[in-house]
Amino acid sequence: xxxxxxxxxxxxVYAVWAAKKIHKKQKNGxxxxxxxxxxxDKKYCNR
Amino acid sequence: MIPMSxxxxxxxxxxxxxxxxxxxxxYTGANLKVANWPGVTVEKVEGAVKDHDLNIHLVDLPGxxxxxxxxxxxxxxxxFILSDDVDVIIDVADASALERNLYLTLQLLELxxxxxxxxxxxxxxxxxxxxxxxxxxxxxxGIPVIPxxxxxxxGLDVLLHVAAHHKDCTDTDCLIxxxxxxxxxxxDHHAEYAMVYSDAIxxxxxxxIGALKRKYPKLTNYRWYAIKLLEQDKEITERxxxxxxxxxxxxxxxxxxxxxxxxxxxxxxxxxxxxxxxDALTEKADRALTHRFWGIPIFLGVMAVVFFLTFTIGDWLKxxxxxxxxxxxxxxxxxxxxxxxxxxxxxxxxxxxxAGVGGILTFLPNIFILFLALAFLEDSGYMARVAYIMExxxxxxxxxxxxxxxxxxxxxxxxxxxxxxxxxENRHDRFKVMLITPFMSCSARLPIYILFxxxxxxxxxxxxxxxxxxxxxxVAILVAAVIHLIDRKKSENYLLIELPxxxxxxxxxxxxxxxEKIKDYLTKAGTTIFIASIAMWFILNFGLHGYTTEMSDxxxxxxxxxxxxFFEPIGLGFWQIAVALIAGVSAKEVVVSSxxxxxxxxxxxxxxxxxxxxxxxxxxGFGQLNAFCLMVxxxxxIPCAAALATIRKEAGSTRWMMLSALFQLVVAWGVTFIxxxxxxxx
Numbered sequence: 001x002x003x004x005x006x007x008x009x010x011x012x013v014y015a016v017w018a019a020k021k022i023h024k025k026q027k028n029g030x031x032x033x034x035x036x037x038x039x040x041d042k043k044y045c046n047r
Numbered sequence: 048m049i050p051m052s053x054x055x056x057x058x059x060x061x062x063x064x065x066x067x068x069x070x071x072x073x074y075t076g077a078n079l080k081v082a083n084w085p086g087v088t089v090e091k092v093e094g095a096v097k098d099h100d101l102n103i104h105l106v107d108l109p110g111x112x113x114x115x116x117x118x119x120x121x122x123x124x125x126x127f128i129l130s131d132d133v134d135v136i137i138d139v140a141d142a143s144a145l146e147r148n149l150y151l152t153l154q155l156l157e158l159x160x161x162x163x164x165x166x167x168x169x170x171x172x173x174x175x176x177x178x179x180x181x182x183x184x185x186x187x188x189g190i191p192v193i194p195x196x197x198x199x200x201x202g203l204d205v206l207l208h209v210a211a212h213h214k215d216c217t218d219t220d221c222l223i224x225x226x227x228x229x230x231x232x233x234x235d236h237h238a239e240y241a242m243v244y245s246d247a248i249x250x251x252x253x254x255x256i257g258a259l260k261r262k263y264p265k266l267t268n269y270r271w272y273a274i275k276l277l278e279q280d281k282e283i284t285e286r287x288x289x290x291x292x293x294x295x296x297x298x299x300x301x302x303x304x305x306x307x308x309x310x311x312x313x314x315x316x317x318x319x320x321x322x323x324x325x326d327a328l329t330e331k332a333d334r335a336l337t338h339r340f341w342g343i344p345i346f347l348g349v350m351a352v353v354f355f356l357t358f359t360i361g362d363w364l365k366x367x368x369x370x371x372x373x374x375x376x377x378x379x380x381x382x383x384x385x386x387x388x389x390x391x392x393x394x395x396x397x398x399x400x401x402a403g404v405g406g407i408l409t410f411l412p413n414i415f416i417l418f419l420a421l422a423f424l425e426d427s428g429y430m431a432r433v434a435y436i437m438e439x440x441x442x443x444x445x446x447x448x449x450x451x452x453x454x455x456x457x458x459x460x461x462x463x464x465x466x467x468x469x470x471x472e473n474r475h476d477r478f479k480v481m482l483i484t485p486f487m488s489c490s491a492r493l494p495i496y497i498l499f500x501x502x503x504x505x506x507x508x509x510x511x512x513x514x515x516x517x518x519x520x521x522v523a524i525l526v527a528a529v530i531h532l533i534d535r536k537k538s539e540n541y542l543l544i545e546l547p548x549x550x551x552x553x554x555x556x557x558x559x560x561x562x563e564k565i566k567d568y569l570t571k572a573g574t575t576i577f578i579a580s581i582a583m584w585f586i587l588n589f590g591l592h593g594y595t596t597e598m599s600d601x602x603x604x605x606x607x608x609x610x611x612x613f614f615e616p617i618g619l620g621f622w623q624i625a626v627a628l629i630a631g632v633s634a635k636e637v638v639v640s641s642x643x644x645x646x647x648x649x650x651x652x653x654x655x656x657x658x659x660x661x662x663x664x665x666x667x668g669f670g671q672l673n674a675f676c677l678m679v680x681x682x683x684x685i686p687c688a689a690a691l692a693t694i695r696k697e698a699g700s701t702r703w704m705m706l707s708a709l710f711q712l713v714v715a716w717g718v719t720f721i722x723x724x725x726x727x728x729x
Contacts, residue, residue: 007396021570
């Protein structure tokens, strides 16, 4: 029962994080992170 | 002396393909994509670097040949350079093509802002036996000139240091135009400006400056505005009109350009020793690779080799991944059972998440090989030639060879490909390119081809997968031709592309390119595919009466049965396939992960997994022709959600995005219908 609860909570937390990441990626112009130079005004490459 | 903790903004500007982004990456540690064709950087990208107590804000701008902005990317550069946001401009010039690069330099000098000229690619200059007089060049231009090599990371610290020191320096004390020159003009402009025009033009500039000073007393750098008014620059003429019809009696743009090039010739004569010699190997290779008749067949042959490698080497590596996923699946199952985890949660983890996400991960080796090959072709200088050889076909379709650049990028990912349409000069052509680019077969479709081609076509799998890429090219070109026929608004576009020398690709550039793609693929597996797999598991295991082990009672089956009539005429009238295709709109790989969940095959990419799936599909009457139709439909139908979002952003219209999606769907349905019915007759 405890193991089931932990796994379900883990999946929910991870799914929420994944959904947020997808949303952020689409909002920012999709290929942010360096794959292509498509980000606008994003200071993501601070050393 | 630089004050403590000062903030400065440095903008990198230069011609396309002069190494700005490589320089930016070297400073910031960023991994932005670099390539040897225009349109790779289409937006300004910012980064920060700390040098002693100086906070330096770096901005990489899209490449531009001039500040007379015609395309969107050129406008981005011009607007930023003109704004007060930039303290120093680093003009990155390809030293091996100094003559062409100095044109932008002269335009930047006229802006009256602090400019430092970075002579990049000095290693190539040396290799070719050329020499640049780096003492005389700053004398003639009146700005610091620093030789660097972004690729070899030489001269970078000096360049940044000089830029920081040059921040407040716009005077031209160091300007020595001619050592013994005595000006005959009423104003000795040679003491003030590097670029001095003929007396006739200088007189006009002086008159316009006078008028501007009276009418716009708060304006700075009157000379630049005066030159732009003489060139009849649209934006400046509208914003700062002056009533001088006898002075601006015509467009002086060509006169100004010619005089600038006269000065450039003078500079080059003085500073360049052993002027550029075309590399003999490049010349020889180009005779074949860009040949009028052989160029395109050679390109098709090169792509065939890419797919041969993707399949053979990729499949060999794939085995290790399958073994890994299989073991994870078994271990997880045993672990969950011994921990007494609920049956439904076990099913979600093993039949949903591991089957979906794990299934996609096994294609990683193929994706790796594909991108490694594309990176090699790009960095060797070949891909720029492809745009050049396609110029003939594209111009017949009312588009320039420039339009083929987004299409080539589309082999990798549709998103940057759509963004690269910004390199086209007019909106009308951009929209055309945005319509045809999603037809190019992106890497996300590759797992679908590998899976279905290997399942149903065995030893001919590679040829079938390759045919998808050929179909994508043919459909994109045919659609462009049809649009060209019905389009009343024709425009002329010419390709201006520098063909770089062939070289052994840089391992760093290739590593960055491949790593970013792999990272993107893994991120997609961990986010989009993860959520899609859970959603798919949910609609297949829950129905109106809650949890069900009978798939036919599930929500998925209900939705799928509603969709069957739409897919029936194109040979895809199977409810599971219909559900997988709808899910595939989130990301094309989801079609494969959905099949894994839908058909309950945990290791779908393994030999055993494929045999199981062929058996299940065979039982419902899904054969070779249906598999081929599925691949064609996946190739052409609505691009993924990320691509749709990019279309909306680039077109600035939700309606256009919807129209575009509908258009792709109609074309996909139509082409698959033809393929299916022709297949039935054969």
